[in-house]
Amino acid sequence: MKKYLSLFLASTMSLAGFPAWAEVSHEIDMKVQNRSQKTFLGAKSATPEEYGEIPNGFILERYLVEFDKENYLFDFEATNVGLNNQSLRTEGGKPGSMMWKAGYDMMPHLFSYEARSPFTHVGEGTMGLQGAWRNTALTSHNNSFNAGVSTALANAPYVPLGFDVETANLDLKFHPAKDFTMELGSMRQTKRGTKAQPAAFGFSNAIELAAPIDWVTNEAYLDMQLAKKEYQLAFNYRLSDFNNKIANLFWDNPKRLTDQYINSSHYSAGDGTSKGQLSNAPDNQAHALKLEGGVALPMNSRFSFEGGYQRWTANNDMMTYTGNSQMWQGNATAAAAGLTFAAFDPANRPSATVDGRIDVYTYLFRLTSRPLSWLKGTLSHDAYIMENKSSQYNLPGWAVFDNVWHSENATTPREQFREDKTSLKVDYEVTSWLSGDVGVSHKYEKKTREIPKGKTDEATLGFQFRPVKNLFVNLSGLFSARRGNGMDLQHYPTTVSAATGRRYFTESPGLRRIDVADRNRTVARAQVQWTPGEASVGLSARLSEDKYRLGKGDPTGGDVFVYSEHMGMTSDINRSMGVDFAVPVIGSIEVDGYYTFDMNSRYLKSSQTACAGQVANGTGYGLPGEPVSGTNTCAATSATIMLNDPRSRWETRVNDRSHIAGFSVTARPIAKLKTVVGYDISSTIQNLDTMYAGSFASTAADPYNSFPASRRMLQTARARGEYKLTENLTVAANYQFEKFDATDFAYGNVPLRDASNASIFLGVNPIRNYVAHTIGTGVNYKF
Amino acid sequence: MLAAIIAMFGLSRTAVFAADAEAVGAATCLGCHDKHESFKKNIHAKALVNAKGIEFEKSCETCHGNGSLHAAAGGNKEDAGFATIKNPGNLKxxxxxxxxxxxxxxxxxxxxxxxxxxxxxxxxxxxxxxxxxxxxxxxxxxxxxxxxxxxxxxxxxxxKAQIRKSGHMxxxxxxxxxxxxxxxxxxxxxxxLAKNTIPETCYQCHQDKRGPFMWDHAPARENCATCHDPHGSHNEKMLVTRSPQLCQGCHVGGRHPATAYGNSVSDLASNRLAYKGCVNCHFAVHGSNNPSGKWLNR
Incomplete structure (x- = not known):
């Protein structure tokens, strides 16, 4: 077998222009395993197979063949052969002259084995209701799901939920002339299968589909480089072409067989349209050009630069506003809502196509110098400029959930931004055992956001100690301040009260979103690496704190009913510490392990929005002229307001705590035998704590409580033994125990149909508990 | 004289000796360092020949410097010549x-x-x-x-620890x-980062999120890490925290976004809390190309 295989491969390579091979080696890993997985509550947990199949029976884990002769090499490797996560890879050529690589890789992304849905993909992106479901709806024209629907839903078929990613690539690298390198290659990736696609029909009506995915991406690149010792110059071009074969998605409404538009309650009842429609991810192309280089300068200095240009485009057909045939000016209710045309008519689309285009310009200049052996510094400036040149469209309104028309003049946004950063870093060696570094940077940001301009100043400080050869201590800190400029309340979103004409802010102008708000950031990090003898011990600790604050300007605009403080996220604190070690204990036994604890706390401050008139509810102050309505109920004529009222205010804290640890003991009692036993645990807990809840959120009769904590814990215990029978043959046996425990109110209570009879989910719990035992035996053979 | 000056300033003797050393060839090196015999198969050894015209015999000293003084020391670390060889593993x-x-x-x-x-x-x-x-x-x-x-x-x-959390790549x-x-x-x-920005990095695999979209969601366009932690998270989709709290970090206006969702105000199985929370309806959070997609729900 070996002889024939070697001959075959050698002949193949010879035909390809390679010399006869002198050395050929093969290595094969294969095993037989049995996995017993028990899942609680019935359905099989998909968690352990999210990214790869775990089969029972024979597995060809790895086959590797390598050829070597003087200046040539070639290898081929196959892993997990025949499984849904298999990969094939080959590489070879004449290093320094020409090399090639090719590969094919499969990877699943499995979401669930237990998804059930009455919807079936009938082609062209249309999800139809089938069988009893369709008949039930046909006979009832339901405004809400009836018992018959519920019965039919209980018999909904299982549907696959997950997709497969297949990637093939070919890369070539040439050295056509001295110091000149050229690389070119291509990649093709497909993603096919289904994903959980929300497809709501109304404010309180969630529908979830196992929607089909059929994506293909083709990519190609060309890199050219001239690399002399004194200077280097490189150019590269990349193309990425994404194609979505299902451009739009349509789905039947289980509550309606025929379109209607009778009143605005369709918005919440979800019973107006017979079909829903949405735009899937558009086909798009990205072209990227880059020129970069570097040149050596006197005094151990170097100047490097980069300039880039990209263009991202998408030109899909534009959908109609809706498919609801009753949404037109001839329908009295629609006309009353301000609709003056047929929203379902393609002729009335803002444009036949969505012409999206983004141009990106980038540049970098960096000067690095090491004039003295104990001093080095770098000065750099880089910029990222994204210009959105997409066509803008003016719309008179839009169809909400395909059920009701919302009149509001709107222009599609062109989100774009620019960042310019200048930084200086200096590293100096104080003594042979102590060095330090300092750095400062200034970043200027410009965005199409509520805070259109900002700047961030940052300073870093670090020390590295190496008091003895086997001990290294690294301490570093970062301090930064981001400050917004140009917050313009005049352009802050407002609504106008129909009753009084008074203008209200629709959200608190004190809300500064976390990616543009004024922010003070502090980061401290400590790291120790100690390697006494054969042992190694590492310690690390990290603390980072982001504090957000109100920026320039008076957010109240002179209105006493508006909060004068910062709302939204107020701080985000991360703390982590960990240890890892590898220690030879006695003789042939070594123990290694790690433990990390981290905790994240996010503080959120908000306010129940209220009707402007609600504050005059008999117990508090009110706004003159506004109609009064019940608590948490807004009269149609009343505007909403972020009310500066302690009854509306609420604050929460989200705590994420994680303990992640593992250890293993490796013993080699005799030279031919290696045994390993180990245990790993990953435990995370999330709490959502109420810090303060105003009386609008919490009353004696209906107290506001925190959410139940959510938990995830995966424990793995494993044992493995390897015995080297001969120089070429090793036999192995292994056992693994896994236990996954998770509790989460958000996933544990997702039935096919919710208690209010308003929603249809897929009945999926993506974190279902399981226990598994896996036992296997295998061989490693080199020939 | 030169040596005296160098010694006075505490500089290494090795610089002087290293400059005086001569090439001895790989065969001499392998005489002691026989564990590196397999370097002949190393891609460096092959590339040196093909790209630089440097034969294997000269390959060791191309990186380690001329080795005559080191070889002459015969393994005696006390010999000044021993340290004239350059070992990058011992350098800063x-x-x-x-x-x-x-x-x-x-x-x-x-x-x-x-x-x-x-x-x-x-x-x-x-x-x-x-x-x-x-x-x-x-x-x-x-x-x-x-x-x-x-x-x-x-x-x-x-x-290493974070990537082992439940939601991970x-x-x-x-x-x-x-x-x-x-x-x-x-x-x-x-x-x-290998790419210019975090979104460009993510688009390498998630090309469907690249758009450009008719209705962009600004933070998705600017920084995916505002909502996702690519190194692993307790939450599904590697979200930094769960919905609705994630969304409420920015959206606290206009009725339901600012509602204090808790254990009692709404049923935990409500479509605003269960499963994907806000995304149950506002699913086009990465952008929409639908003319009715302003609220990112089509």
Missing amino acids: GAAASATCLQCHEGGKRMHWQGSTHDMKNVSCVDCHGMHADKINGGKAPLLKKASAADSCYQCHAEK PLVEGKMGCTGCHNPHGSPVDKL
Whole structure:
């Protein structure tokens, strides 16, 4: 077998222009395993197979063949052969002259084995209701799901939920002339299968589909480089072409067989349209050009630069506003809502196509110098400029959930931004055992956001100690301040009260979103690496704190009913510490392990929005002229307001705590035998704590409580033994125990149909508990 | 005189001796360092011949410097000549890397100098073992550790733990590595990203999120990490925190976004809390091309 295989491969390579091979080696890993997985509550947990199949029976884990002769090499490797996560890879050529690589890789992304849905993909992106479901709806024209629907839903078929990613690539690298390198290659990736696609029909009506995915991406690149010792110059071009074969998605409404538009309650009842429609991810192309280089300068200095240009485009057909045939000016209710045309008519689309285009310009200049052996510094400036040149469209309104028309003049946004950063870093060696570094940077940001301009100043400080050869201590800190400029309340979103004409802010102008708000950031990090003898011990600790604050300007605009403080996220604190070690204990036994604890706390401050008139509810102050309505109920004529009222205010804290640890003991009692036993645990807990809840959120009769904590814990215990029978043959046996425990109110209570009879989910719990035992035996053979 | 001056300033004697050494050839080196016999199969040995015209016999001294004085010391570490050989593994960051940069200054190392790793005195030999046999099974280029991720975990231990959280990318399963997103050899941008920004990095695999969209969601366009933690999370989709709290960090106006959702105000099975929370309706959070998509629900 070996002889024939070697001959075959050698002949193949010879035909390809390679010399006869002198050395050929093969290595094969294969095993037989049995996995017993028990899942609680019935359905099989998909968690352990999210990214790869775990089969029972024979597995060809790895086959590797390598050829070597003087200046040539070639290898081929196959892993997990025949499984849904298999990969094939080959590489070879004449290093320094020409090399090639090719590969094919499969990877699943499995979401669930237990998804059930009455919807079936009938082609062209249309999800139809089938069988009893369709008949039930046909006979009832339901405004809400009836018992018959519920019965039919209980018999909904299982549907696959997950997709497969297949990637093939070919890369070539040439050295056509001295110091000149050229690389070119291509990649093709497909993603096919289904994903959980929300497809709501109304404010309180969630529908979830196992929607089909059929994506293909083709990519190609060309890199050219001239690399002399004194200077280097490189150019590269990349193309990425994404194609979505299902451009739009349509789905039947289980509550309606025929379109209607009778009143605005369709918005919440979800019973107006017979079909829903949405735009899937558009086909798009990205072209990227880059020129970069570097040149050596006197005094151990170097100047490097980069300039880039990209263009991202998408030109899909534009959908109609809706498919609801009753949404037109001839329908009295629609006309009353301000609709003056047929929203379902393609002729009335803002444009036949969505012409999206983004141009990106980038540049970098960096000067690095090491004039003295104990001093080095770098000065750099880089910029990222994204210009959105997409066509803008003016719309008179839009169809909400395909059920009701919302009149509001709107222009599609062109989100774009620019960042310019200048930084200086200096590293100096104080003594042979102590060095330090300092750095400062200034970043200027410009965005199409509520805070259109900002700047961030940052300073870093670090020390590295190496008091003895086997001990290294690294301490570093970062301090930064981001400050917004140009917050313009005049352009802050407002609504106008129909009753009084008074203008209200629709959200608190004190809300500064976390990616543009004024922010003070502090980061401290400590790291120790100690390697006494054969042992190694590492310690690390990290603390980072982001504090957000109100920026320039008076957010109240002179209105006493508006909060004068910062709302939204107020701080985000991360703390982590960990240890890892590898220690030879006695003789042939070594123990290694790690433990990390981290905790994240996010503080959120908000306010129940209220009707402007609600504050005059008999117990508090009110706004003159506004109609009064019940608590948490807004009269149609009343505007909403972020009310500066302690009854509306609420604050929460989200705590994420994680303990992640593992250890293993490796013993080699005799030279031919290696045994390993180990245990790993990953435990995370999330709490959502109420810090303060105003009386609008919490009353004696209906107290506001925190959410139940959510938990995830995966424990793995494993044992493995390897015995080297001969120089070429090793036999192995292994056992693994896994236990996954998770509790989460958000996933544990997702039935096919919710208690209010308003929603249809897929009945999926993506974190279902399981226990598994896996036992296997295998061989490693080199020939 | 020169030696006296050098000694007075405490400078290494090795510089003087190293300059005086002469080439002896690989055969002499392998006389003692026979464990590196397999270097003949190393990609470096082959590339030196093909790209630089340097025969194997000269390969050791191309990186380690001329070895006559070192060889003459015969393994006696007390002999001044012993230390004249250059061992990058014993040199500090920049000096160690300088050996490799003789040939590897371009390519992905174009911006190595001045990069975070360079400034922190990380050197090539902290991660790479130049003498490794062949190309390490193709998994990673001459790494000392089994994978690129294991190399990174040497210093970034917290990431080794984080990636084991419930919501994670397939690093643990070996289907991707740190270098899919980061260029440890130097990058013009923060966090040594391989691409210009975090979104561009994500678009490498998530091309469907690239748009451009008729209705963009600004934070999705600017920074995916505002909502996702790519290194692993307790939450599904690697969200930094769950919905609705995630969304309420920014959206606290206009009725229901600001509702204080808690255990009593709404049923935990409500479509605003259960499963995907806000995304149950506002599912086009990465952008929409539908004319009715302003609220990102079509």
